[in-house]
Amino acid sequence: MRTSNFYLFPLKENPTDAFLASHKLMLRSNMIRQSATGIYTWLPLGLIVLKNIENIIRDLHKDFMIQELLMPTIQSAELWKKSERYSDYGKEMLRISDRNKAELLYGPTNEELITDIVSKDLRSYKDFPKILYHIQWKFRDEVRPRFGVMRCREFLMKDAYSFDTSYENSYLSYCKMFLLYLKIFKKLGINALPFEAETGPIGGTLSHEFILETANGESEIFYDKTINDIEFKNIDFNDNEKVKKLILEYSNYYSKTSEKHKKKFFEKNVKLENRKYSKGIEIGHIFYFGTKYSKKLNSMFLDNNGKSNFIYSGSYGIGVSRLVAAIIESSYDEKGIIWPAEVAPFKIGLINVRVGDNLSTEYSENFYKFFKKKYSIIYEDRDIRLGQKLNIFDLIGLPVQLIIGEKNISNNNIEVKDRKSGKISLISKDQIEDYLKKNYEF
Template sequence: MRRSAFFLPTLKETPSEAQIASHRLMLRAGMIRQSAAGIYSWLPLGWKVLRKIEQIVREEQDAAGAQELLMPTIQSADIWRESGRFDAYGKEMLRFKDRHDREMLYGPTNEELITQLFRDNVRSYRDLPKILYHIQWKFRDEVRPRFGVMRGREFLMKDSYSFDLDFEGAKMSYEAMFTAYLKTFKRMGLTAIPMQADSGAIGGNLTHEFHVLAETGESGVFYDIAYDDLAAKGEIDLAALNNLYAATDEKHVPGGPNVPPPERLREARGIEVGHIFYFGTKYSKAMNAQVQGKNGEPVFVEMGSYGIGVSRLVGAIIEAYHDDRGIKWPESVAPFKVGLVNLKTGDATCDATCDDLYAKLSAAGVEVLYDDRDERAGVKFADMDLIGLPWQLVAGPKGLAQGFVELKNRASGEKVELSVESALSKLIG
């Protein structure tokens, strides 16, 4: 994409309403614009990042055996009355009536709708297990939406739901999703700490929150150093994990029960980006979701649900990867891999070299944002640092006269002078 044609309205000044780094940088980098309190338009740069994150989530769900579908944003109040949640959910649910006076709602979550779909279409234990998911917009009418996409009213979420014949099967589905979550966050360059969460009226100990570590995270996180060893293995032993200590600052009591000694206790900041839990037959009994069991008897299916805040992850990654100049995207989620900077647009040699680099990188499948604007070098450099592309490839008259271009790594700040061919080889390889 040529920068001269790209819709990228960057800002020099920080908007006064932005209180945290990710909100400030997303506004300044032209990723989002607010349309109403807690509701945002995603501009092309932000949309590209959101789609990259969505695709990683999708690939790891598919790899874990989940199947994608798409449920609507608007749901009937009737199925929420079946589950008993319509009146109990609270003011976060946006309720309204259609032109035929039927009560409707903008879905804050999908347990009811997925249970209805399962109940109406699955009859036998032979069709189990099933894990179904979608990536869809949700709406929760927060009292005080703030922090940009970190706590908005409209947000993109991946929610998946498992259906099993018995608890042992449900536990296997839970473990599959647990492992998929760790792999998902790792691919985004994030360190995730899973911690046992409150199960409330559901009961049991199969419920975990996932907090990604970031210096500017919203919560204090305390955890046993052994978490690092478990996470490195890729496959998680839930029994071992549940014996380890992890808590947010709201629940951490220094010297309290199960708190490890100081040499094993790590303190960090975290952002919650995922929540998984097993709730057994809570919805299947309320909504009569049964299958024929192995002995011919009707069985209420065992269920679990698993959520990832896809749009929230955009903010979380920025909180984990930024400096005072802007964002520093991990390559896996970057909107473009390379920012190509022409230091003197209009110079025949610079134009020819940059056009050639742009064509060759694009032909090789490398996503490039080519800054071909007739702007000062300082403006171009500031914009590139702000939007945080992993690599900056800079071509100017002086360097080209000596046969080199400059390649800068945004994360480390390291700069090297290379021949055009060497730079291409490094970026394409």
């Protein structure tokens, strides 16, 4: 991609109505634009990042043999009446009616719908276990939307649902999703920790929130900081004993949200120097339901004795659009965003220092043609001042900048600037690719 073609109109000044750094930076870097309170357009740059995150989540679900489907955004009120959540969910649910006055709603979540879907297909104990997910827009009519896409009304969520034949099996699915989540967040380049949590209107008996610690987060967390010492092992997902063992390891450490926090227990059992009270952003939330939904919706299967039983289920959410903001919130500086390489809109920013110079232009063009075949790259080919070029790439947070200017290229050198450290290295043009491979994971 060339900047001369790319739809990118960064703002020099900070928007006044944004409070969080992530919100300001997303507006300044032209990633999003608000269209109504808590409702946003994802502009090209923002959409690339959103899709990158989606795809990382997709790939890892695929690795775990979890299948994707796509449920609609608009649902009929019928199932929600059966589960009795049509009234319980309250004003957060956006209710709509169609031309025939049928009651519809813009889905805030999909437990009812997915339970109804699978109950038509999963009839024998032999059909289990199954985990399905989709990545779909949700709408929750928040009392007070704020902080950009962090707490908005329309948001993109990955929600997975597990279906099993017993408590034991269902708990195992819960544990596997727990580990999958740790793996996903690690891959996204962020340190999100699991916390015991309340189940809220989603319901159930067991629940964990995955929270990314940040100074401005809305969730309060209490934990034993040595939980970070647990080494996340890439264990075999089908090895049930290893899965349970690793979960047990996590549950040995104190980590609770404020709703679950027990002050006395915390102080008695966790050493003072290890006690951590902090704030963070909830980016994932998992729930064990047991038969809560299957009973309401009458979802049964036949066991090996030919007897009908209720299906055991759980649900597992990741706030995909919120993650974009959360990642920024944990990785930025005074110049702008610093993307982890995995989610960066482009991994490399190529800068031709001066378009008017034949030598640097020739090299820039050649480098671009060569690199674009193999790498995600954006090429700054416009005739604007160098300061602008550098500041824009700093703002949009590309991990590496290749700066090609007449002075250095005449000595066969290219400047390689690392966004995070700001460090600039002069690298011989023939060794650029090796250098990038060695120092960056792409």
